Amino acid sequence: MASHPRLSYSVPQRLLHWLMALLIFFNLIFSDGMEHWNRLMRRGETVAPDDVASANIHAYVGIAILVLCLIRFTLRLVQGAPAAPAEEPPLLKLAAKLAHRTFYALFLLMPVTGIAKYYFGNETLGFLHGGPLKLLLWVLIVVHVLAALIHQFYWKTDVLARMTRGV
Structure with missing residues (x-):
């Protein structure tokens, strides 16, 4: 049987991509609850149940991202791209490959460093989580979106369609 090259991502791969994107944006944009909890803990102030609940939402979304990343990575190994x-x-092909590998590394490192800070009090990993790793994630997201738009409107390729409706 002849092997045919993949033209687009599978439906599960596309769903995981967009679900993870939503969850990542949620945690990047709505991190106030976790940041407030962190300030209270750092100052030794009283943490109210509402503070813990707000921080927990951020933590649970991060854990969901980690689990979805592992599923997504497994699908990519099995189904390819x-x-x-x-x-x-x-x-630019090399840059795209490096960017995607960095995304996967961040999808693992961000939750793990967040868990290390929130559940185990590791300040160093907490700094990495909320500082350099978060900044790198934002930069990669911006570059990723710009690259997709360049593919769509300059090179007029099907890259955007492969991750939306399929080709």
């Missing part, structure tokens, strides 16, 4: 479009210059 479409090849980069021929129109994409070789250097």
Whole structure:
């Protein structure tokens, strides 16, 4: 039986991509509850049940992201991914590969460092979580969106369709 190259991501891969994107944006944008809890703990002030509940939402969403990442990574290993479009210059193909690997690393590192801070009090990993890793994630998201738009409107490739409606 002949092997056919993948033209788009599978439906489960696309659903996981967009579900993770929503959860990641939620945690990036609505991190006030966790930040407030962290300030109270750092100052040794009283933490109210509402403070813990707000921080827990952030933590549980982060744990969900970690679990979804593991499922998504497994699907990618089993089902593969479409090849980069021929129109994409070789250097940018390499950059895209590195960016995707960095995304997967962050999808693992962000929850693990957050867990280390929230549940185990590791200040160093908590700093990494809320500082450099968070900044790197924001930068990658912006570059990822810009790259998708360049593919759509400049190179006129099907990259965006592969992750939305499928090709």
